Amino acid sequence: MLTIAVDAMGGDFGPAPIVEGTLHALKEREFKALLVGNVSVLKPLIPSEYLDRVSFIESTDVLDMHEAATNALKRKETSIYKAVDLVKDNVADAVVSMGHSGATMSLATLRIGRLKGVLRPAIATIMPTAVNGKVSLVLDVGANVDCKAEHLAQFAVMGEAYVKDILKVAHPKVGLLSNGEEESKGNEITKEAFLLLKQLKSFVGNVEGNNIFDGSVDVIVCDGFVGNILLKTSEGVADSITKIIKQNVRRSPLAIAGAVLMRKVFTVLKKQVDYAEYGGAPLIGINGCAIIGHGKSNAKAVKNAIFQAINFSSSNINTDIENKLAQLEL
Amino acid sequence: MLTIAVDAMGGDFGPAPIVEGTLHALKEREFKALLVGNVSVLKPLIPSEYLDRVSFIESTDVLDMHEAATNALKRKETSIYKAVDLVKDNVADAVVSMGHSGATMSLATLRIGRLKGVLRPAIATIMPTAVNGKVSLVLDVGANVDCKAEHLAQFAVMGEAYVKDILKVAHPKVGLLSNGEEESKGNEITKEAFLLLKQLKSFVGNVEGNNIFDGSVDVIVCDGFVGNILLKTSEGVADSITKIIKQNVRRSPLAIAGAVLMRKVFTVLKKQVDYAEYGGAPLIGINGCAIIGHGKSNAKAVKNAIFQAINFSSSNINTDIENKLAQLEL
Structure with a gap:
């Protein structure tokens, strides 16, 4: 079963639509969700029947949408940092965030790393x-x-x-x-x-x-x-x-x-x-999967972003990219 | 009275909408039109009451919309070349063309010349x-x-x-x-x-x-x-x-x-x-006035392009640009 790390604190509206969207996704598809954020806020939002497929990762910091993306690398306790590192550490197959898109992009690129041959x-x-x-x-x-x-x-x-x-x-x-x-x-x-x-x-x-x-x-x-x-x-x-x-x-x-x-x-x-x-925007070219959602995402957008992460992670896209790039003469 | 040179042969639909638009413009505003093109085709299209404000300039060639703009400078008998040169020679105050926009742009820039200080x-x-x-x-x-x-x-x-x-x-x-x-x-x-x-x-x-x-x-x-x-x-x-x-x-x-x-x-x-x-798109920065219309212009678009040419030519825009550019430190 795939495991999707969800930055539950990012986005313009806080955890509510993110959790709701995750629950809708869990209802329709088989996967495990790792919710990263303030556990005491998140846990009460999950009905007991979902608790076997939801785990929580405590994070005490949130990267504000208006901060410089360059701050993201130093702030190791933010929900986005921790969510990305779950993919880096092979705990999760993909990360989904509705938070700071520049931060998600830099963190995913630098922490998870690029696919072989990918320049950017x-x-x-x-x-x-x-x-x-x-x-x-x-x-x-x-x-x-x-x-x-x-x-x-x-x-x-x-x-x-x-x-x-x-x-x-x-x-x-x-x-x-x-x-x-x-x-x-x-x-x-x-x-x-x-x-x-x-x-x-x-x-x-x-x-x-x-x-x-x-x-x-x-x-x-x-x-x-x-x-x-x-x-x-x-x-x-x-x-x-x-x-x-x-x-x-x-x-x-x-x-x-x-x-x-x-x-x-x-x-x-x-x-x-x-x-x-359509969910979110995939960051293509990293050695894993990161889906960057709109800050204003509602529950439906969150659900579809998670579906994108599932489809991406269960496909051969990353191997295909490496093979195709090896044939491309630059 | 301002004199507007009109490339009567340019555009996707030939002279008909161009002449019609020019007539509408003549009805509403005081100016002289110089129609450049095949005079034997153009003259019969102008009702006699407009003939005191319409003159014709014979041109035997038309630059096709699909030709390279670089051809425009060599083809001295085209309607667009002759229409632009009427401004260069101070016979007309402005040129309006629905024809090849790249050609109009190059011809107007090179034949009429740039305003003082204008790089492009x-x-x-x-x-x-x-x-x-x-x-x-x-x-x-x-x-x-x-x-x-x-x-x-x-x-x-x-x-x-x-x-x-x-x-x-x-x-x-x-x-x-x-x-x-x-x-x-x-x-x-x-x-x-x-x-x-x-x-x-x-x-x-x-x-x-x-x-x-x-x-x-x-x-x-x-x-x-x-x-x-x-x-x-x-x-x-x-x-x-x-x-x-x-x-x-x-x-x-x-x-x-x-x-x-x-x-x-x-x-x-x-x-x-x-x-x-809105008519056409003005080419700003030349030592005169050129309005570049859409190839698909109907009579109304032609009329409004001519109005733009009249408004442009009766304003101080070119002097204002030269003065402002002289103050700009690059």
Whole structure:
């Protein structure tokens, strides 16, 4: 049975949604949860029927969301430090945290270590597309702000492995995010990466921002600076559209009636674009498994992040990445 | 009276929407139009009452949208080459083209020349926000793929001048697009640019992708690679949301009725996010005025692009940019 370490103190809302999400996950899947945090707070939240599959690890410190990630390595009593070390010490198979994402990233990379051949682990995020049931994977979305061409090429290999092994896409298509589809497009680094990526059969060439959402590719490769900006831009567009619709519906009784009749459509839309459906963002390239959840995660997002950790840990992704990277000429 | 040179042959749909848009513009504003293209095609499209304010310049060649921008300089008989040269020769005050944007950009920069002190002209685009009546200006969105910190700093000055002089925002706020709001965030180049931008009173620091649409800043500065990706990403998100709504409405008669009742709301939304409302993208930093329209521009977009050219040319923006750049220490 897999063992998942859960940082029960991280996140914007404290232990409540994390514990609730963990319980939902335990109900649906077979695994053991190691809850790391203030045991006297956590224990009373777990109904007795779950206690055979839940253990507690005491931690007296919490890393605040606004602290510098560099503090994380010194603060050995924080819940995130202890949760990560459970994977390092082979006590747990994976760690899930809704806390400080930069800290989780550095701790997982430095304490658990990288896979053989990996220059830099990357954070990947699953994005919805307009094609029903189809998602795309964008990486890196924040771990690596300044990248070289060989980093981007490795991200492609890691993203392809994730989509194949976890999302079960048989023949993934990998695109390099650029300012145009032609090979001649790109900045200096993506042009160099393009040449390296020609080694991959899955590489379909440059793609543009809109291709993230149209289902034309499975993996979109970019550096963490661009990845973060495109994530926030996407959220911004979706939020603005929602706001404009709400503002204008409020002004007209007819439109209010229309919105009521369309409620089911909006529910489907919300579900399709809701990050909680996808769980968290895997840190790919470490010698283990770390899933980085949104600070604002509700119980459903926590449950899905744990499911991601289970799927990741029960797959061959890490071996596949090492094998593929060994074949990649940089 | 201002004279606006219009590349009547550029764009995806040929002369029809361009001529129609020009006529709409002539109806609403006082200016002279110089239509550049195949005169025997263009002349019959102009009703006689407009002929006193429309002149024709014969051009026998059209630069195809798919040709390399580098060809533009050699092809001296193209409509875009001739239209740009009308500004260079002081025959026209501004040039408007819906044709090859890369070609317009290179021709305008090289034939008309840069303003004193400008290292690189930038293409700016107006973005809608969720705040009614408020827009934001993003630059660069494609002219300069690889930028240095001093280029970004100059873009800030040029964007601020545009927002002040053309959009009439008294005290614009300028943000540097980054992967977080803290000063410590950014890639190597934006961190360097941050230090230069501290010289500007209007500079509010780093902003994130969502701030483009929330009305919190007036000018968002980025390099042309990131700018292009964020434009395409925004289009992609908006298109996907529209598609998902349409797909799901079609499945339910109730939802169809709801959509009919909400029609006015969707019309307002469409208007608010429709690029045609904003016209084209000004190329800022040249010693004149060039407005680069979308290849798919309809007559309304052409009309608004011409209005932009009129507003730009009747303002002091170019003098203001030269004065401000002279004060900027790089």
